[in-house]
Structure formats: structure tokens, C-alpha cells
Amino acid sequence: MSETIAPASENARLKMLSEFWHYFSQNRGAVVGLIVFGLLVLIAIFAPLIAPHGPFEQYRDALLTPPMWQEGGSARFILGTDAVGRDILSRLIHGSRYSLFIGVVVVTIALTGGILVGLIAGYFRGWVDSTIMRVMDIILAFPSLLLALVLVAILGPGLTNAMIAIAIVLQPHFARLTRAAVLSELGREYVTSARVVGAGHLRLMFVTILPNCVAPLIVQGTLSFSTAILDAAALGFLGMGAQPPTPEWGTMLADAREFILRAWWVVTFPGIAILVTVLAINLIGDGMRDALDPKLKRS
Amino acid sequence: MSLFEVENLTIVFDTSAGPFTALDGVSYSVNNGEVLAIVGESGSGKSVAMLAVMGLLPDTATVTADKMNFEGRDLLHMTAEERRKIIGKEIAMIFQEPVASLNPCFTVGFQIEEVLAEHLKLDKKSRRVRAIELLHSVGIMDAVDRLSSYPHQMSGGQCQRVMIAIAIACEPKVLIADEPTTALDVTIQKQILDLLLQLQADHGMGLIMITHDMGVVAETADRVIVQYQGSKMEESDVLTLFEAPQHAYTKALLSALPENATGDRLPTVGEFMVEQQPGDSA
Amino acid sequence: MADITLEARDITRDYNDGGGLFSKARTVQALKGISFKLERGKTLAIVGESGCGKSTLARILTMIDAPTSGEISIDGQPIDITGGVSKELRRKVQIVFQNPYGSLNPRQKIGDVLTEPLLLNTDMSEAERRNLAMEMLQKVGMEPVHYNRFPHMFSGGQRQRIAIARALILRPSLLILDEPVSALDLSVQAQILNLLADLQDEFNLTYVFISHDLTVVRYIADQVMVMYFGEVVEYGSREEVFANPQHAYTKTLFAATPHADIASIKARLAKKSVA
Numbered sequence: 034m035s036e037t038i039a040p041a042s043e044n045a046r047l048k049m050l051s052e053f054w055h056y057f058s059q060n061r062g063a064v065v066g067l068i069v070f071g072l073l074v075l076i077a078i079f080a081p082l083i084a085p086h087g088p089f090e091q092y093r094d095a096l097l098t099p100p101m102w103q104e105g106g107s108a109r110f111i112l113g114t115d116a117v118g119r120d121i122l123s124r125l126i127h128g129s130r131y132s133l134f135i136g137v138v139v140v141t142i143a144l145t146g147g148i149l150v151g152l153i154a155g156y157f158r159g160w161v162d163s164t165i166m167r168v169m170d171i172i173l174a175f176p177s178l179l180l181a182l183v184l185v186a187i188l189g190p191g192l193t194n195a196m197i198a199i200a201i202v203l204q205p206h207f208a209r210l211t212r213a214a215v216l217s218e219l220g221r222e223y224v225t226s227a228r229v230v231g232a233g234h235l236r237l238m239f240v241t242i243l244p245n246c247v248a249p250l251i252v253q254g255t256l257s258f259s260t261a262i263l264d265a266a267a268l269g270f271l272g273m274g275a276q277p278p279t280p281e282w283g284t285m286l287a288d289a290r291e292f293i294l295r296a297w298w299v300v301t302f303p304g305i306a307i308l309v310t311v312l313a314i315n316l317i318g319d320g321m322r323d324a325l326d327p328k329l330k331r332s
Numbered sequence: 333m334s335l336f337e338v339e340n341l342t343i344v345f346d347t348s349a350g351p352f353t354a355l356d357g358v359s360y361s362v363n364n365g366e367v368l369a370i371v372g373e374s375g376s377g378k379s380v381a382m383l384a385v386m387g388l389l390p391d392t393a394t395v396t397a398d399k400m401n402f403e404g405r406d407l408l409h410m411t412a413e414e415r416r417k418i419i420g421k422e423i424a425m426i427f428q429e430p431v432a433s434l435n436p437c438f439t440v441g442f443q444i445e446e447v448l449a450e451h452l453k454l455d456k457k458s459r460r461v462r463a464i465e466l467l468h469s470v471g472i473m474d475a476v477d478r479l480s481s482y483p484h485q486m487s488g489g490q491c492q493r494v495m496i497a498i499a500i501a502c503e504p505k506v507l508i509a510d511e512p513t514t515a516l517d518v519t520i521q522k523q524i525l526d527l528l529l530q531l532q533a534d535h536g537m538g539l540i541m542i543t544h545d546m547g548v549v550a551e552t553a554d555r556v557i558v559q560y561q562g563s564k565m566e567e568s569d570v571l572t573l574f575e576a577p578q579h580a581y582t583k584a585l586l587s588a589l590p591e592n593a594t595g596d597r598l599p600t601v602g603e604f605m606v607e608q609q610p611g612d613s614a
Numbered sequence: 615m616a617d618i619t620l621e622a623r624d625i626t627r628d629y630n631d632g633g634g635l636f637s638k639a640r641t642v643q644a645l646k647g648i649s650f651k652l653e654r655g656k657t658l659a660i661v662g663e664s665g666c667g668k669s670t671l672a673r674i675l676t677m678i679d680a681p682t683s684g685e686i687s688i689d690g691q692p693i694d695i696t697g698g699v700s701k702e703l704r705r706k707v708q709i710v711f712q713n714p715y716g717s718l719n720p721r722q723k724i725g726d727v728l729t730e731p732l733l734l735n736t737d738m739s740e741a742e743r744r745n746l747a748m749e750m751l752q753k754v755g756m757e758p759v760h761y762n763r764f765p766h767m768f769s770g771g772q773r774q775r776i777a778i779a780r781a782l783i784l785r786p787s788l789l790i791l792d793e794p795v796s797a798l799d800l801s802v803q804a805q806i807l808n809l810l811a812d813l814q815d816e817f818n819l820t821y822v823f824i825s826h827d828l829t830v831v832r833y834i835a836d837q838v839m840v841m842y843f844g845e846v847v848e849y850g851s852r853e854e855v856f857a858n859p860q861h862a863y864t865k866t867l868f869a870a871t872p873h874a875d876i877a878s879i880k881a882r883l884a885k886k887s888v889a
Contacts, residue, residue: 049764055348222717226780229676230731231704244721373799374770517663518826522870544799547829547872550879571883574876588804589874590833597811598804598833 056324063320069313077129084123085111088280092118097296113298115289121298124280125306131281132262132310135196139261140254142200147207148250152238154208155215166212169205177202178267185273192265192281195274199264203257210253214246248325255318259311266307282307335538336362336385336423336506339399343377343384346392354380354393356562362506362538367529369541369553369570371585376559378542382508386425387415403505421451424499428511430491434483440494441479447501466497471527489520493527500531506538507531513548525552546589550574558582618690619788619820620652620675625684627670644670645681646844652837654787655814657821659835659852661828661867666841668824672792675822676709689787701735708781712793714773718765724751724776725761731784750779754809771802775809782813790822795830807834828871832856840864 058064076083086092092114099106100113112122154165172180184198185191218224219242227241266283268274270290275281277288282303289299343355355377362368372378384395385407400408402423407415427433435443444466445459454462460479467475470493483491492512499507509528513521529552532539541552549556549570556573558566558581566579577583586592587599627645645667652658662668673679675686677695686693688706711717718727728747732738738746748758754775765773774794781789791810795803811834814821825831831838831852838855840848840863847861859865 052348222711222713223719223722225678226709226711226717226777227719227730228678229704229709230780230784231699231701231734232730236734241719241722245719373801518828519663519866519870522872525872545872546800547874550874551872551882571876571879574874574879585800586874588800590807590829591874593833597808600801600804600808 053324057320060316060320060323062316063323066313066316066320069309070317073129073310073313074133076126077133080126080130084120084126085109086120086123088119088124088127089278090119090123092120094118097292097299099296100298112302113296115285115299116292116296119278121285121302124285125282125302128280128282128285128303128306129310131192131275131279132265132307135192135199135265135281136258136261136314138196139200139203139265140257142197143203143257143261144207144250144254146200147204148211148243150204151208151211152215152243155212155219156234156238156242162212165208169208172202172205175202178264181264181268182271182273185268190273190276192275192279195265195268196261199261199268202264203260206253206257207250210249211246214249215242218242218245252318252322252325255314255321259314259318262307262314263311334361334363335403336360336540337399337401338381338385338397341381341384341395341397341400343380343389343396344394346394354562355384358557358559358562358564360540360557362540364505364538365532365536367532367539367541367552367554369543369549369556370559371543371546371549371556372559373544375561377562378559379510382425382510382540382542386419386423386508387412388425417451420447420504421502422504423506423508424502424504425508425510426492426495426499426512428514430488430495430512430515431483431486433495434491436483439480439482440486444479444494444498444501447498451502462501463497466501467494469500469531470494470497471523472497487520488516489524492516492520492524496524496527496531500535500537503535504537506540508540508542510542511544512541514543514545521548528552546585558585617654618651619654619688620658620822621650621687622675623649623685625649625671625674625681625686627667627674627679628682644844645674647684648841648846649684650837650839650846650849652820652822654820655818656836657814657823657834658837658839659831660822660824660839660841661826661831662824662841663826663867665843667844668841669792671841672709672790672822672824675788675790676707677703704735705784706786707788707790708784708786709790709792710774710777710781710794712796714770714777714797717777718773720765723762723764724756727765727776727780728783731780735784746783747779750783751776753813754779755805769802770798771806774798774802774806778806778809778813782817782819785817786819788820788822790824792824793826794823796825796827803830810834828867840867 095107095110095114096118097116098110098114101108101111106113110120110122112120112125114120115124150165150169154162181195181198181202184201185194188194188197224237224241227237232241265274265281266286269281269283270287272287275284277284285303286300289296289303292299338360340357340359341355342353342357345352345354358377358381360368360370360381370378370381380389383389384393385400387407389395395408397408400406402418405418407418434440441460441463444463448454448459448462463479464475467478472478472490472493478486478490483494486494507528512528513524516524525548528539528541531537541548543549553570555569556567557564558573558579560581565581566573566577568578573582574586577586584599590598625645625648626643629642629644630639648671650658660668660671670679674681677693677699680695688703691703693703722730725744725747728750729743732743732746748761751761752758756772756775756779760768765776768776778794794810795806798806807830810821813819823831823834835852838848838850838852839846840855840861842863848855848859848864855864859868
């Protein structure tokens, strides 16, 4: 009996995945974004193997070397070096690890907290809902970077604290989304059916309703990934995030502030790295939203 | 003269699972003052055919036909602009969900006058007068108040009347009604059907009634086309269809009607059709 | 003494619209005193149009909501849900909804849909649950291979079969069916009605069948109750109500139902050709 059951399950999941890919791949930008992001992940994983130099190695004889194609540049430092002689390309490559790490950690914390809070608010309604959402409104009323700055100032500068601060600031978005999705699913008949069959509160919240609220959360999670990277870069730029000599892209920008006119490459390349990463992730997020939105289904 | 002539209409959709033939070589014709009922269950392609005629299908649909004429004019090869002049004015359509088919952001009066402005180019005062006239003719007596109501403030039956008012605003030659009463209560259904027949008799329109309900067919149609899974099963006048159905599917539909039940069990389509479609049979 | 499965006495249900900043508080009386008795193995058809309160009544009978006043007893046992509903009571009443596309959790495999009631209400082992679910699945006319699929892979009729299987897996004595065939095609409707008749015989089930379609009601009902704006306007056996309707509303309903018989068609065509 079990042999006949198992293949059908694989087929069901495979079919859903291929249908998802069909819609996702219709958005060329999203596919490009996915490829770029894939490359980024590979670069991050194989960073020590790819990078020509160590990220902390200082070459005192090659301070502020221009990029390879410019006069004074050398093939040893393809993208040039910074003020203390560190190879920019290697730092960028290692920095990708930090950016991905930040994105993953922040989104995980914000998602978990936001889903829990949103579920409870949407399911129980009444004063629980009001209280929770007012707290969320208060958090949302502050400019997010400012709030993150305040939190980091309280907790102390550093990458970990920066991540926690950004996660707290991003969490209300997820809470709101989850609550909205829970509210719209609550009235559906399958929830009533589950109730009639005897499901208790916990089961209804996590097993029955939550899996159906996942689509908008995936999209928001993808977009928050890029927001997290940007915010961490901003905090790093302000000196409140990752501390030097960490090769985090935003911190690299902070170090390079004074060289904007003198040595443009120290500032530009980390900036481009941030730009490309955030753009790729946003394109993926757009593609996912189009693919996962049932109303846009064309056939 | 035949108002409406469609020959060998085929519609293929481009889906994630490959091309899907929603309609396979079906022909339709409607004359002045005639009520044609297109009967079928879900998946029969009955709505899709009329949407193709109106040009309302998405880009993923490929529409081919030997002939698709309205009063001798070729609908199939018309430009979108020429078609827009005909749709809503000479061919009109009403849909199944009346409240959802009206724009929730605008008043009923605005939506009726929109049609008048677009097709008849009336000025503001004449539009208002005509809108009140139209609401009266569809049985909404407090027309002046209703002009400034929003769709969500009205019942399903009233919204359907408004839809009908919008549809007949320009005195169309053909009115296509796509399951107009399916979402309505039984007593309201009767009122709407009576209204449609009344208007059809008064204006001499051709009425195409798309439905899955054999009862509605019996109460309204002159001629009937029975469709199943995109193909035409049978076409005849209404009395012959009920008295002496030719095709197995029609016989199955008629005997599945609870009122025709003879014994304890209702016969099912499967027991009539020799050939079953592959895949899921509900 | 007849075996009464379900008895309702003077059920009322009020909804209090607390009012907001700009409107006064209002009380809407959804049910104004409903009473009826239903014997085991029989079908009571509740007929009415939107707003008559039939869905509210369904919710009360399934113990999702409590009545504002009045009593219900199932199998002779009075119901009071204010203290929560016991497992034995849950097993007595189940419901099948109208919309086959909303009543199944899109993210739940069919096998889980069927074993969930058993998981929550019995002590059966996983193997026992699966066996029972598989048995039920086949009893409603589905295949074992459907066990691991998701709802969106099935047609409306198939989903209703799954919903029926889920409702019956706890072997309830009373099944509330809220317009179970209204959203289905005619041919599928016939199959589901046959299935329901078979299951009623096999399990000696009592049905409360809510519908607005009089042709269906005439076919399956033993008793008929017509509701209008929260009140019972007609109540009797099927033969009585259809042969001799008393209330004006019932007569209007009968007149409005489309007649698909040849005599009516001939009459209509004759009238048309004269006009």
C-alpha cells in the first residue's frame, strides 16, 4: 500500500514547483536576479578560494593603488587597494559573506517574531489585537534607521547588535502582513470545518491557518533581505554596525568617506556591490510576488 | 436575417500544462427576437465562446473561426477600435456576479451614464434623463435615489437590474446573458428572467442565455445548444429537446433532473455516455 | 416512542451590533423561535432564501455558536456549549458546507484532512487512522491514489466527496448539510445525491439538508421546513408541504421555481405565439 502512496506525494510537490517556475520564469528580470543572487551565494561560499588576497592583509607598499585598467594600477590588485593597502576585490568577496549572513539572520528573527505576534493578534482579536498592533504602530512611526541607531546606541556598536536592532525595526511589517492574512483566512469554511472537528486554538493557528498565509510573507521576506543589507550598510557607514577592519560593505564605505575625490575606487566598488545585490534580491522578490499571487493566475 | 453567425469557432488557451482546447469547432447563430440558450456544465466552454465574440479573452487565448459575423460585419478580423464601437452598443453582455460586475468605487448613476456618454454621446442632462428612464424600465422605481447609490448598498437582484439597464442602454441588437441568475435567490431569479424576456420582446433583441440550469432553459429558450467539454452535443428547438432528446448527454442531463427522477436513484451521466473522458470523473 | 435524533425548542439567536461612533446599537434577530423534531434515519430539508437564518441555524446545530435562548438536544442529550464541547458530543454532529472550493484547507493533503478528526478525537494509532481514512475515501467513490494529493487537484464534485468523507469519519449520528450540491453541476449533483442516499442507508444517518432548490428538496426530503426572515413559516412532511402549501411565501417559492417539464414549455410557447 505504501509504495503506491509515496510517488503520488513526490509528484504533487514536483507539479506545484514546476507550475511556480513557469510563472516565475515569465519575468525575465526575476530570472536575472536569481542568477546574480546565485552567483553571490557561490562567491560567499567559496570566498577563501576565490579571493586573490586575504581581506585583512595590508600591503604597505601599495596604498591606494588604482584599479587594474587605470594608470598606476597593477594586475596584482584588480580593483585597487584602500588607504591601508588592503585589496578591495578580496574584501568585497569576503564581504559578501557578511551581507548574506546579515540578510539571513535579520529576516529569520523578524519573520519569527512578526509571525508569532501577527498570528496572535489576528486570531484572538479584541484587546489583544489592539494592544499588539498599537505597539507595532509605534515602532513603525519612527524612522527605521533612527530607531535602529538608538537601539544600537543602547546595546553598543557591533554587527550582532546591529542585526538585532534592524530585525526589531523590520518586525512590524511581518506582523501586519501576517495579521491581515490571518484575518482573511479566519472566515473561510475550512477553518470552521477544523473547529467543528475539534481543533484547539494552537492547532488552528499554526497547523490550519498559518500555512495558508505564507505567500505574502515569502515575498516580504525576500524584500526585507535587501532592506536588511542596506540598513546594515547604513549603520556600518555611520560607524554603529560592523566595526573596522571587518570587510562588511557598509563599513568599507565608512572608511572610504574621505577618499571620494582622491581615490574613487575605494568608495565606488563597495557601493556597486551593495547596489547589485539589493537590485537582484528586489527583482527576485517581484518575480515571487507575481508567481505566488493567485489573482494573477492566467490560466 | 441572421443577426449573429459564428461558424467553427475554436479557442485554445496557452497554459502552464500545455495548450488547452476550451472550444472545438462550434457554430452559433441567433436571429432577431429569438432566445438561444447555451446549456452546459463547467468546462463545456459555453462562456468562453461568447467572451471570444466580445473580444474579452486574455492574450493567452487563440481564437480561430471560419466565420464570425455580426450583421454581416466580420468580428474576427476587426481592429480593436472598430470592435469597441460595437461592443456595449449593439452587442451587450451581462455577467453572473452582479455586485462584483459593477465598479465598487462609482455610483450606479455614473456607471449607466458612462455607457451613454461613450456610445451615444449624449450631453449631461439627456444622460440623466435617459438613466432614470432605463432604471424604470428594469423595474427600479426609486430611480432618482438609486442613481447616487453604490453597488455595495444594493442587493444582488437590484445590481443585476442595473447591469441589465447598462446593457440595454443603447438598445442593442443582441444581448448575451452569462448565467445571470445563478448567484441569485429563486424568487429574484424569476423576476430577472421575466424582466429579460419582457425586454427582449419589447425591443426585438436576440437573447443568448448561457446557463447550466435546465429549468431556466425550459422557461426562456426558443432554441437550445447543448455543450460538453468544448464540443456541441445537440442543437434543436426547446420542445424537441425536452420531448425527444437525440444525444446521450442531453438525455443524461434531463434524467439527472431531480424532478424527472423515477426511482430511488438518480441516473448519472456516466450511465448514459458510452465514452468517458479520461482523467478525473467527478 | 420514535427514536428522536435531534430536537430543537424555541431557538432564538440575536446579533448585537454594538454600534460605533456614529450609529446606535442595534439588535438583529436572526432566529425568532425555531422548533422541530427529527427521527433517526430521516432527512429534514430546510428551505429558504438568503437572510432567512438557515446558516445561523446550521452553526447552532453544529455547536459552533450558542443560541441566545431555547434548547437543543441530540440523541436525547441537551446541548450547552458554554463550557466547551466534549469529544463525544463532537462525534455526534458534523457538517458539510456548500462551497467545495473553500471547505478544504488548500495546504492539507487529503489523507491528513481525513485523519485529522481521528487524531483530535480518538486514541487510534497512526496505522489505524490511515486504514480508516483509506476505507472512507473509497467508500465515497475515490481512489487510494488520491490520498496524498492536495485539494486543488480535484474537481468540485470530488471535493464534496472528500468533505463528506471527513464529516462521516467520526461516525456521527447527525449530519448537517449546508447546500452541499448547490455549487455543483447537474450531473455531479446527481452522483452526490445518490452517494448521500447510500450512506444514509448504510450508516442509519440523520440528515438536516439545507437547500434553496425545491427540486432537490422534493427528491430527498422526508420532512420540510420553510424559513423566512428567521421564522418557520411551513413545517410538515414532504407530501403535505408540496401537495398543500399553507403559507403565502411557500406558494411564492413554488411558483418561482423553474419548471422543466414539457407541459409548461408548451404553455409558454403557446402564449408567446399569441402575443
